[in-house]
Amino acid sequence: MTRLLPLLALALMTLVSIGLRPVTAQSRSFAPVVTVNGMGITAYDIDQRQRFMQLLDASGTSRKDAEEALIQDRLRIWAAKQIDLTIDDAALQRGMAEFAGRANISAEKFVATLQQNGVDPATFREFVRAGMLWREVVRARFGPQVNITKSDIDRAMMPESQVGKGVRVLISEAIMPAPPGREDAAMSEARQLSAARGQAAFGALASQYSASQSRAQGGRVDWMPLSNLPAPLRAKILALKPGTATAPIQLQGAVAVFMLRAIGDGAPDRGPLSLSYMTFNLGPAGSEQAQRLASKVAANARRCDELYTIAKGMPASALVAHDNVAQSQIPTDIGVTLAHLDIGETEVMQRGGAAQLVMLCDRTETPQGDATAPSRDAVRSQLENSALSSYAQGYLADLEADAIIVRK
The missing domain is CATH 1.10.4030.10 (Porin chaperone SurA, peptide-binding domain)
Incomplete structure (x- = not known):
């Protein structure tokens, strides 16, 4: 066709x-x-x-x-x-x-x-x-219910390298897999996390629902520069008060929620980043193969090039090198994972029904582009649309939960 x-x-x-x-x-x-x-x-x-x-x-x-x-x-x-x-x-x-x-x-x-x-x-x-x-x-x-302030627009209009410059954050995360057929369940779980008040409540739900490795710590992640996070998330994190969480955020094959635990000063940011990383498709999430390969990586790989030995004999598409990718071009779910990794560290994430290992190879500064900034009205419209989109997702989930659906 x-x-x-x-x-x-x-x-x-x-x-x-x-x-x-x-x-x-x-x-x-x-x-x-x-x-x-x-x-x-x-x-x-x-x-x-x-x-x-x-x-x-x-x-x-x-x-x-x-x-x-x-x-x-x-x-x-x-x-x-x-x-x-x-x-x-x-x-x-x-x-x-x-x-x-x-x-x-x-x-x-x-x-x-x-x-x-x-x-x-x-x-x-x-x-x-x-x-x-x-x-x-x-x-x-x-x-x-959507109130976009002057400060919201000011933050959104900052160049990528300036958003949260010199700021570090302490966050908790929860990432719920949403493979085909489970989208509504993942969104329902995410909405519970968004409504959580306080770190204890969020941590209990993250331990129950999240598929990220941080679930063992109730979703808690160590201090990191805010600039390590994908640019679209920075303004969302900065807008939070400690102990509150974001609205559900759609990722590829997953839904994520983040809670701010603390915010503080950090080292000056170096500017826009480019990252080199590798993705390794381990197989179906929870499968014996995925667990075996993840253990093998944990025991034997400290550098990206060492993954080639572990992937020997697997299809070429299983292991992919991503060299010098602008931070803004990295998929948000992978960007979130890379944000709290040091060079040589790995994390297994679930994308849909598959387990994918991510290893950070390098994180370097790149020259800032000369793109023309959008107008304040355009930025306001983007922020309003983003907020309305979050409301719309939750409302549609409510409509479906309350609907009378009959299959014949």
Whole structure:
């Protein structure tokens, strides 16, 4: 099947999806296979959603993924109906044009390509409609709770090397695996940790739910320079009061929560960092192979090049060297792990259902770029969207927990 515009995969993640069944005589003849608060989903709906996501080259394109996406989308539509929200045709056409424009094509050309690949235009149209409705639902419900201050914007506009300069932090972490089928459970656990008040409560929950190595210490991590953390996390950590935790943070195949225990002065930061590290896929999390390889690394590897000996005979893709990667380009979950490692140290993290060992090879200063800073209004909008996104994730989880979902 032809892949349609990989650039739109990012757009798919930023616009919540719906995929209501196309309004055709054929689709109306199909009986629902799932109902969500009385709203039906047919097998045809699921087929269309799966094909649509495959054309966008999005992650999670199995039939089960398509069904789960449609269940959540029905809940989004249901939430909009509760407050009488609607989208008129003119606004919908602008939304469709905006979505297609992210790949520099017109909505008409995008729709034509969908049709050539067996996707009814109504699938795209209702996908956009639901995304627009959900944004309005979230803003109406949680917008008044979001208060972005001048100080928040000032911190966010600092160059990466200046955010938290000369500051060290003492944090606790909890990272909950979220492989396919466990996303809601991981988010529920993360929300409990976010609501924890005090280090004892957070530590008890981290010991119970977290998959990171720090769980043995209730999630406690030693003092570290704030600049070791990925840039998106620094402002979140600085905004905390000791004993309070962040909102759930989505990582690749996991959800994370961080609590600030203490903050203090540290050595002046050197500036933007680049890191060299290695990732070693050990196999399924909890498997005998993963445990055996992790023990072998702990006993025999003190430098990155020594991992090659341990990985001998395994597929070449199992062990990957990442040389001089700008800190801002490192995946957030790996960046969090690297933040509290010294050179030559390792940690086993769980990404989805797999165990992955990370070893830090080097951490060096890099020249600061000359990128033009965004405007204050743009930064305010980014911060508001980030806060609203956290609220939206929790609200959707609540909707699903309370919904009447019947599979036939």
